[in-house]
Amino acid sequence: MEVAILIIFVAGYVAIAFEHSLMVSKAATALLTGVLAWTVYILSQSNPESTLHALEGQVAEIAQILFFLIGAMTIVELIDVHGGFDILTRAIRTKRKVSLLWIIALITFFLSAALDNLTTAIVMVSLIGKLIDSRKDRLLFAGIVIIAANSGGAWSPIGDVTTTMLWIKEKFTPIELMTNLFLPSLVSLVVPLFILSFWIKGRVEAPIAVETDDSIETQKNLAAWLKGHPGSNTESNKEAEVSQNQKLAVLVIGLVCLVFVPVFKLFTHLPPFMGMMLSLGAMWIFTEVMHKRKQDDFKEKFSPAHALERIDIPSMLFFLGILLAVGALQVSGILGELAVWLDTSLPNRNSVVVMIGLLSAIVDNVPLVSGAIQMYDPIHYPELATPNHPFWQFLAYCAGTGGSILIIGSAAGVAVMGIERVEFFWYVKRISWLALIGYLAGVGAFLLMA
Numbered sequence: 001m002e003v004a005i006l007i008i009f010v011a012g013y014v015a016i017a018f019e020h021s022l023m024v025s026k027a028a029t030a031l032l033t034g035v036l037a038w039t040v041y042i043l044s045q046s047n048p049e050s051t052l053h054a055l056e057g058q059v060a061e062i063a064q065i066l067f068f069l070i071g072a073m074t075i076v077e078l079i080d081v082h083g084g085f086d087i088l089t090r091a092i093r094t095k096r097k098v099s100l101l102w103i104i105a106l107i108t109f110f111l112s113a114a115l116d117n118l119t120t121a122i123v124m125v126s127l128i129g130k131l132i133d134s135r136k137d138r139l140l141f142a143g144i145v146i147i148a149a150n151s152g153g154a155w156s157p158i159g160d161v162t163t164t165m166l167w168i169k170e171k172f173t174p175i176e177l178m179t180n181l182f183l184p185s186l187v188s189l190v191v192p193l194f195i196l197s198f199w200i201k202g203r204v205e206a207p208i209a210v211e212t213d214d215s216i217e218t219q220k221n222l223a224a225w226l227k228g229h230p231g232s233n234t235e236s237n238k239e240a241e242v243s244q245n246q247k248l249a250v251l252v253i254g255l256v257c258l259v260f261v262p263v264f265k266l267f268t269h270l271p272p273f274m275g276m277m278l279s280l281g282a283m284w285i286f287t288e289v290m291h292k293r294k295q296d297d298f299k300e301k302f303s304p305a306h307a308l309e310r311i312d313i314p315s316m317l318f319f320l321g322i323l324l325a326v327g328a329l330q331v332s333g334i335l336g337e338l339a340v341w342l343d344t345s346l347p348n349r350n351s352v353v354v355m356i357g358l359l360s361a362i363v364d365n366v367p368l369v370s371g372a373i374q375m376y377d378p379i380h381y382p383e384l385a386t387p388n389h390p391f392w393q394f395l396a397y398c399a400g401t402g403g404s405i406l407i408i409g410s411a412a413g414v415a416v417m418g419i420e421r422v423e424f425f426w427y428v429k430r431i432s433w434l435a436l437i438g439y440l441a442g443v444g445a446f447l448l449m450a
């Protein structure tokens with residue numbers, strides 16, 4: 001039974017790693033892997049009731065993660081559709097490459113901690129496209145955005161899926177995490193930036209806005225539509241647009257709602273997804289009240305319902321499938337045996353965590369961290385049951401920042417790869433070594449602080 005489950009998991013993992021070559025969605029593969037693993041496990045048991053009870057417990061834990069992510073992604077999408085992130089674009093004035101590189105990287109670093117590394121990477125790459133015309137320069141900046149987004153997500157309980165998982169499992173509190181990981185995470189970004197600062201010279205040129213035939217035709221069609229709809233005059237059209245004050249309000253309130261989630265858990269002790277649902281409800285009411293006087297045809301695109309449609313549902317299903325698969329490994333005892341083997345084979349647990357971080361550059365860090373949580377369960381490792389044990393904080397750092405070493409090692413990297421068409425081997429040649437140096441520098445900073 002254990003061998004069959006392991007074969008299913010490894011085969012699924014390989015298919016996920018070669019998603020683009022096989023042209024099969026990793027969400028479909030993960031769902032298939034998770035369900036098949038549990039199917040094999042329950043068919044091998046003499047008491048199906050106990051297996052169903054274990055599955056119910058796994059699903060309850062997974063649901064908390066998924067509800068949390070859905071709420072966070074909806075709030076971020078609301079900010080985006082209202083143009084809140086455009087404020088960041090207009091605030092950047094410098095044209096010097098070195099200055100712009102530091103500004104972009106630091107904005108990404110802090111924004112990723114408040115939002116999440118995937119969303120922040122997408123937002124910042126879009127911003128780069130508005131600021132830099134040269135593709136060569138855009139690629140370099142995009143590579144740094146990946147490092148900054150992953151480093152920024154590592155020190156925040158809501159900045160990375162794996163960090164959120166560890167927080168939901170109560171492996172650490174937000175204050176302790178941010179206090180102990182802020183400096184190592186910052187070091188993992190600043191070291192690559194410092195190295196690049198000696199190399200890059202000159203100024204960037206912004207792309208020239210060109211009004212294409214398509215854009216002219218679009219404007220004509222819009223004018224004709226307005227003319228043919230009574231009540232849809234120019235003044236009402238202006239009312240439907242989002243003003244600068246409204247953009248700023250949505251941006252500020254959205255960020256406050258996200259930051260409020262850890263505070264809510266601290267005072268109520270309710271699970272994090274409850275705080276996220278409360279924040280989403282407040283944001284939902286705020287945006288609907290803000291647009292209540294506008295016409296339905298225009299305000300629809302600013303509605304929370306529209307933001308929900310923009311959520312990456314395949315990613316949610318991927319998390320569901322892979323977490324189910326890891327749960328099957330845990331209940332079957334495979335992960336427990338792996339933990340014992342690692343403890344006896346490697347010098348210490350810090351070595352295990354550093355290795356997990358390096359592996360996260362090759363494979364997704366979600367199953368790696370989920371596996372580590374299950375491997376080092378508090379029953380067999382009571383010393384790790386202590387809240388805020390350095391092991392879990394170190395794991396959050398390594399799994400979060402190690403994914404920057406290869407462009408396929410993180411969701412942020414894969415997203416940037418698709419948006420800017422970054423080649424795998426270009427990233428290996430230009431960015432990977434910088435990310436590796438930063439990763440190891442952050443490891444050193446954490447160990448010195450511990």
